[in-house]
Amino acid sequence: QPDGPVYTWDMTVTVGESSTWYQAAERFADTLERESGGRMQLRVFTGEQLSAGDPAAGVEQLMNGDKDFSYNSTIIYAGIDPRFGAINAPFLYKDYDEADRALHGGAVPAYEKLTSEIGITMLGFGESGFRQLTNNMRPVEQPSDLAGIKTRIPGIGMFTDFFRDLGANPTTMNFSEVFTALQQGTIEGQENPMDVISSSGLAEVQQYLTIWNYVYDPLVLGMNQELFESLSPEDRKIVQDAAADANAFQIKTNRGLEQEQIAEQSELMETSELSDAQIERFRRAVGPLYEQYEEVWGPEMVRAVSPER
Amino acid sequence: MQRSTVDRVLTTVENVLAAAPFAVVAVVAFVNVVSRYFLNASLAFTSELTVSLAVWMVMMGAVIALREGGHLGFSALHEAARGPVRGVMTVLITAAIVAFFVVLLFFGIDLAALQAWSGRSTPSIGLPQWLFTAALPVGAVLGVYRAVQAGRAGFRRSTVEALPSEEADR
Amino acid sequence: MIGAILFGSFLVLLLLGVPVAFALGVAACCALVAMGGFGELSIVPSVFTASVSSETLLAIPFFILAGVIMEYAGISRRLVDFAQACVGRRKHGLAIVVVVAAFFFSAISGSGPATVAAIGSILIPALIRQGYRPRHATSLLATAGSMGIIVPPSVAFIIFAVVVSDYEGVSIVRLFVAGIVPGILLAVALMIASLFLPRTTAEQPVAVGGGAASGGASESEVGDADEDRPRGGVTEQPDEPHRPAMKRLAATFGGAIPGLLVPLIILGGIYGGIVTPTESAVVAAAYALLVGLFVYREIAVRQLYRILVTAAAQSAVVMLIVGAASVFAYVVTANQIAETVSDLLLGLTGSPVLIVLLAVIVLLVVGAFIDAVSALYLFVPIIAPVLLEAGVDVTTIGVMMVVNLALGLVTPPVGVNLFVAAGIAKVPLLEVVKGIRPFFFAGLAVVLLVAYVPALSNWLPDLLGF
Ligand code: NA
Numbered sequence: 001q002p003d004g005p006v007y008t009w010d011m012t013v014t015v016g017e018s019s020t021w022y023q024a025a026e027r028f029a030d031t032l033e034r035e036s037g038g039r040m041q042l043r044v045f046t047g048e049q050l051s052a053g054d055p056a057a058g059v060e061q062l063m064n065g066d067k068d069f070s071y072n073s074t075i076i077y078a079g080i081d082p083r084f085g086a087i088n089a090p091f092l093y094k095d096y097d098e099a100d101r102a103l104h105g106g107a108v109p110a111y112e113k114l115t116s117e118i119g120i121t122m123l124g125f126g127e128s129g130f131r132q133l134t135n136n137m138r139p140v141e142q143p144s145d146l147a148g149i150k151t152r153i154p155g156i157g158m159f160t161d162f163f164r165d166l167g168a169n170p171t172t173m174n175f176s177e178v179f180t181a182l183q184q185g186t187i188e189g190q191e192n193p194m195d196v197i198s199s200s201g202l203a204e205v206q207q208y209l210t211i212w213n214y215v216y217d218p219l220v221l222g223m224n225q226e227l228f229e230s231l232s233p234e235d236r237k238i239v240q241d242a243a244a245d246a247n248a249f250q251i252k253t254n255r256g257l258e259q260e261q262i263a264e265q266s267e268l269m270e271t272s273e274l275s276d277a278q279i280e281r282f283r284r285a286v287g288p289l290y291e292q293y294e295e296v297w298g299p300e301m302v303r304a305v306s307p308e309r
Numbered sequence: 310m311q312r313s314t315v316d317r318v319l320t321t322v323e324n325v326l327a328a329a330p331f332a333v334v335a336v337v338a339f340v341n342v343v344s345r346y347f348l349n350a351s352l353a354f355t356s357e358l359t360v361s362l363a364v365w366m367v368m369m370g371a372v373i374a375l376r377e378g379g380h381l382g383f384s385a386l387h388e389a390a391r392g393p394v395r396g397v398m399t400v401l402i403t404a405a406i407v408a409f410f411v412v413l414l415f416f417g418i419d420l421a422a423l424q425a426w427s428g429r430s431t432p433s434i435g436l437p438q439w440l441f442t443a444a445l446p447v448g449a450v451l452g453v454y455r456a457v458q459a460g461r462a463g464f465r466r467s468t469v470e471a472l473p474s475e476e477a478d479r
Numbered sequence: 480m481i482g483a484i485l486f487g488s489f490l491v492l493l494l495l496g497v498p499v500a501f502a503l504g505v506a507a508c509c510a511l512v513a514m515g516g517f518g519e520l521s522i523v524p525s526v527f528t529a530s531v532s533s534e535t536l537l538a539i540p541f542f543i544l545a546g547v548i549m550e551y552a553g554i555s556r557r558l559v560d561f562a563q564a565c566v567g568r569r570k571h572g573l574a575i576v577v578v579v580a581a582f583f584f585s586a587i588s589g590s591g592p593a594t595v596a597a598i599g600s601i602l603i604p605a606l607i608r609q610g611y612r613p614r615h616a617t618s619l620l621a622t623a624g625s626m627g628i629i630v631p632p633s634v635a636f637i638i639f640a641v642v643v644s645d646y647e648g649v650s651i652v653r654l655f656v657a658g659i660v661p662g663i664l665l666a667v668a669l670m671i672a673s674l675f676l677p678r679t680t681a682e683q684p685v686a687v688g689g690g691a692a693s694g695g696a697s698e699s700e701v702g703d704a705d706e707d708r709p710r711g712g713v714t715e716q717p718d719e720p721h722r723p724a725m726k727r728l729a730a731t732f733g734g735a736i737p738g739l740l741v742p743l744i745i746l747g748g749i750y751g752g753i754v755t756p757t758e759s760a761v762v763a764a765a766y767a768l769l770v771g772l773f774v775y776r777e778i779a780v781r782q783l784y785r786i787l788v789t790a791a792a793q794s795a796v797v798m799l800i801v802g803a804a805s806v807f808a809y810v811v812t813a814n815q816i817a818e819t820v821s822d823l824l825l826g827l828t829g830s831p832v833l834i835v836l837l838a839v840i841v842l843l844v845v846g847a848f849i850d851a852v853s854a855l856y857l858f859v860p861i862i863a864p865v866l867l868e869a870g871v872d873v874t875t876i877g878v879m880m881v882v883n884l885a886l887g888l889v890t891p892p893v894g895v896n897l898f899v900a901a902g903i904a905k906v907p908l909l910e911v912v913k914g915i916r917p918f919f920f921a922g923l924a925v926v927l928l929v930a931y932v933p934a935l936s937n938w939l940p941d942l943l944g945f
């Protein structure tokens with residue numbers, strides 16, 4: 001229906017134009033424009049450009065309506081409400097199948113409820129993928145291998161506690177300095193999704209890669225709730241369908257790319273793909289931490305994200 | 310110049326609210342470097358504390374710089390102007406400074422309230438975020454006071470006289 | 480339309496005499512209201528807070544703190560004493576010593592005006608005594624001081640790295656290393672320019688400057704007691720013809736050693752992988768504090784309060800600009816103004832040679848009116864994409880912009896180095912401006928060299944593998 005309200009919306013993604021986040025956001029924009037007959041225009045900004053590069057401030061802008069849409073990791077949302085971190089629990093899922101079953105099982109509605117409590121309508125999950133580890137000291141295959149490694153982590157309590165419990169020396173640092181800091185030896189390791197490891201060329205300055213799928217990192221495709229509720233039912237449907245399409249596209253692209261990237265990076269770094277038994281040893285080592293954080297996440301969220309084994 | 314008691318108290322408040330966060334930030338950052346090397350244990354929470362406290366340092370430092378005529382600008386026309394023209398310019402300059410502080414005041418309170426309501430806290434130590442955002446409205450109120458004060462003095466300190474805080478143009 | 484309101488109101492406010500930070504902030508607010516009413520202003524605090532709470536930018540207050548502590552600790556004064564001993568009563572080549580001294584100070588501070596303040600009070604009178612005209616002596620010091628933001632550490636490079644990361648990432652360490660060769664080039668250019676200065680042969684007795692050199696410290700209201708201030712900028716060292724120059728050189732060298740170690744600590748720490756650039760500033764501040772407390776014993780513990788307040792105020796002058804400029808940049812981004820202007824520029828000409836020239840000219844004009852930090856926030860989003868498109872590498876862009884804006888420190892009407900130099904030499908500003916020409920052209924030559932010869936910026940960082 002070409003007649004109806006006309007919208008110009010802004011959306012941000014945390015990373016750059018070469019990312020699957022951005023490609024999916026652009027696809028979302030195209031679908032919205034097409035399906036609305038040109039009434040819905042979406043402008044996509046990379047690198048959290050609308051909040052001076054700060055993703056947490058970006059989520060706040062989404063909450064109070066300064067911004068209309070964003071792709072942000074649940075790790076960022078956990079800074080606003082720690083319950084969001086439940087799905088990032090260490091070694092929660094061993095692979096994507098498990099993660100998918102949990103998401104379809106109960107995680108999605110639980111997260112929809114959480115976001116609606118802070119004024120955001122969740123239009124589904126994309127994903128940043130599983131986070132992997134690189135370092136310069138030694139191959140990391142069992143908990144004791146992490147001992148003393150100066151590892152750059154996101155500045156979130158759970159990550160700090162995780163690496164500290166395993167005997168590593170976790171430190172935070174702006175990502176723009178990570179490459180040089182690894183090269184100089186200021187830090188010795190870091191952890192990130194495969195896409196970041198690959199696109200930042202970390203193999204040039206890192207010797208060992210550990211594929212351990214230690215944290216599953218989903219992306220919330222969020223929309224300001226007031227804005228969503230102001231739309232007509234037809235327009236809501238357009239937005240929801242376009243979002244579902246963009247998310248599916250993003251996840252598919254990311255997973256396909258990840259396999260290529262693991263293959264490619266294994267050529268460049270000495271790579272350890274941990275077996276289920278090896279991962280189990282890590283999981284046991286951080287067991288106490290998991291119990292400690294169950295209180296933070298709350299029983300409801302813990303149940304919602306738990307894998308069906 | 311005679312300074313009122315209020316003025317002296319405010320000066321102390323401004324100085325302390327700028328110096329104390331700076332001291333904490335510097336000590337924490339230094340201890341972090343030392344502990345990473347000698348104790349082999351980084352204080353991973355340090356960056357969020359230092360980064361958050363920076364807002365207090367910046368707002369209160371900006372107020373101090375206003376008090377002392379330290380902000381950089383193009384003052385040639387204002388200095389060259391005489392009589393009523395200069396008076397009008399002075400009022401407009403003051404109004405502009407006050408306007409920016411008023412925006413920081415009202416919308417800063419808004420943001421702090423949103424953060425208090427949503428319970429956003431710093432991701433590692435879990436300090437309430439609004440404690441840091443509160444620097445905006447607090448600084449803005451003091452800033453309005455200093456701007457009006459400087460305006461009444463006619464921004465007499467020119468850029469040249471205001472050398473002391475001249476680190477700015479780097 | 481929004482762009483016209485944004486830049487138009489900024490220009491009006493700036494010319495009116497509103498400090499740059501507030502002119503940026505108010506102009507951005509005007510544009511926001513024009514975009515969507517007063518409600519749009521709600522982004523101001525979130526963007527402002529996010530931009531000043533950046534781990535990378537924390538390097539700025541730390542480097543400033545280090546500078547203030549070095550002042551109070553007596554490190555700067557002893558370095559000046561040493562430089563003065565090097566100068567001695569030399570008839571020739573004094574200008575060269577001045578430039579070398581400025582280069583060295585640039586390697587311990589990230590600031591232009593701080594460099595001028597530290598060495599100007601002793602070296603400007605010395606130059607005049609050697610027969611240089613006051614206008615030339617003062618403007619040479621002012622221009623040499625602009626090496627402060629070219630030679631690492633440099634706050635300007637930190638800001639550039641942060642702002643340009645939206646277009647292409649570059650590490651601060653690489654930029655720091657890239658600034659070394661252009662810094663040396665500027666030093667050489669200034670030496671060459673000074674060879675052509677007219678000199679009278681007669682020596683003119685000139686009193687050696689006193690307290691005016693205490694540069695960093697705010698003179699009023701920060702604290703209460705006078706003795707809280709750092710001791711006057713320069714030790715009174717009347718020339719004693721009979722005293723052997725070598726002996727004095729040796730004596731002052733001993734005192735200057737802790738200061739001479741500062742660049743090693745900062746740069747060695749960063750390049751050796753011990754610390755990040757931000758941490759290096761903290762370590763330098765701690766080192767200076769230890770020297771001041773226990774080696775020179777010139778800092779009393781009660782002075783720490785005044786040091787912190789002074790450093791906080793000086794840092795805030797820069798950081799307020801960062802915060803306000805980020806709000807300004809938000810408006811530019813949200814309205815895709817930079818893209819429009821960039822496309823316009825690229826539409827004018829496809830020739831990289833002309834595009835680079837255009838960028839140089841724009842930055843010269845901008846640098847005449849506003850400080851380097853504001854200029855980087857305003858013009859990196861416009862100039863960097865255009866130059867990247869034209870095939871210039873990001874390192875060259877950074878060095879070129881910083882050297883270009885360093886020249887802005889000495890171009891009227893707003894040239895902080897000029898103000899500081901004129902202030903401490905007690906030479907009228909207009910007189911100093913008249914003397915700036917040879918040094919301006921020397922600097923311009925370096926800007927053009929750096930802009931057109933990428934190897935000058937890239938060779939050293941590539942060689943060292945950054
Ligand atoms: Na420097």
Ligand code: NA
Nearest residue numbers: 846847887893
């Ligand atoms: Na200038």
